[in-house]
Amino acid sequence: DVKVTQSSRYLVKRTGEKVFLECVQDMDHENMFWYRQDPGLGLRLIYFSYDVKMKEKGDIPEGYSVSREKKERFSLILESASTNQTSMYLCASSLGGTEAYEQYFGPGTRLTVT
Amino acid sequence: GQNIDQPTEMTATEGAIVQINCTYQTSGFNGLFWYQQHAGEAPTFLSYNVLDGLEEKGRFSSFLSRSKGYSYLLLKELQMKDSASYLCAVKDSNYQLIWGAGTKLIIKP
Numbered sequence: 240d241v242k243v244t245q246s247s248r249y250l251v252k253r254t255g256e257k258v259f260l261e262c263v264q265d266m267d268h269e270n271m272f273w274y275r276q277d278p279g280l281g282l283r284l285i286y287f288s289y290d291v292k293m294k295e296k297g298d299i300p301e302g303y304s305v306s307r308e309k310k311e312r313f314s315l316i317l318e319s320a321s322t323n324q325t326s327m328y329l330c331a332s333s334l335g336g337t338e339a340y341e342q343y344f345g346p347g348t349r350l351t352v353t
Numbered sequence: 354g355q356n357i358d359q360p361t362e363m364t365a366t367e368g369a370i371v372q373i374n375c376t377y378q379t380s381g382f383n384g385l386f387w388y389q390q391h392a393g394e395a396p397t398f399l400s401y402n403v404l405d406g407l408e409e410k411g412r413f414s415s416f417l418s419r420s421k422g423y424s425y426l427l428l429k430e431l432q433m434k435d436s437a438s439y440l441c442a443v444k445d446s447n448y449q450l451i452w453g454a455g456t457k458l459i460i461k462p
Contacts, residue, residue: 243395281357281452282396282440329395341386342450344395 242266243345245330251351258317260348262330269335271313272342273297273305275326282329288313289335320352355379357453359441364459365431373426373439373456381446387415387426388440390455396440399426428458436460 246261264271270289274282274297284297286305294305302324306314313332317324327349331342356378365371377385384403388396402408402417402424414427426439438455445451 279361279454281454282442282450283452284449341398341401344397346395347393 243330243332243343245328245345245348247348248346249349249351251353252317252320253353254321256317256320256352258320258350258352260315260317260328260330260350262313262315262332262345263311264313264330264332264343264345265311266332266343267310268332268343269310270333270340270342271307272331272333273303273313273315274329274331275299276329276347277326285315320350322352324350325352326350355445355451357441357443357451359439359453359456361454362457362459364461365428367431367433367460367462369431370427370429371431371458373428373441373458375424375426375441375453377422377424377441377443377451377453379443379445379451382419383444383446383448385415385417385424386442386444386450387413387424388442389437390440391437399439431460433460433462 243264272287273285288307304316329347330345333342334340358376387399390396400415407416412429417424438457440455441453442450
């Protein structure tokens with residue numbers, strides 16, 4: 240079974256702090272994604288990566304950066320956390336290529352910025 | 354713009370059948386996914402449609418009409434554990450997933 244793990248289930252940070260969210264997948268997937276999920280809104284893509292050291296902006300990249308130094312690990316960084324970044328953050332992975340492979344999700348990190 | 358529409362919330366009775374609709378307007382189409390998400394948990398894959406017609410998988414079926422930009426998820430013999438949100442997502446011409454806001458399904462005994 241594909242397993243996607245995220246470093247924390249719950250996180251509370253103060254405004255202005257630098258925040259690191261880690262995601263690891265164990266199925267050798269090429270693609271990895273970071274989403275945020277807010278009530279009443281669909282999943283919104285922050286960043287994605289198709290390969291090691293490769294990253295692409297999603298729909299809402301402002302205030303975030305990412306790092307993919309190893310194939311299995313994709314990190315989301317909030318350079319200076321703000322209250323409007325309070326949200327559920329979901330990491331996902333999938334096989335690569337142009338086939339429409341399903342995405343496998345981690346359990347999510349509920350981040351609160353105070 | 355790209356848009357996925359689903360009802361916000363639906364209520365159904367245990368043992369009954371419910372149909373959750375999804376309409377989409379996207380730049381291109383490379384498949385439609387349905388995911389289930391229980392409260393506080395990650396979404397899990399349910400079904401994938403790329404050709405018109407019905408795909409059946411146990412108690413769950415998914416239908417697609419590309420010409421109408423329309424899909425539905427049909428859940429039969431509803432169980433209490435089916436209480437969850439159901440997310441519709443379309444892969445566009447760039448193979449990016451566009452997500453609907455989800456339909457919260459409440460099952461009553």
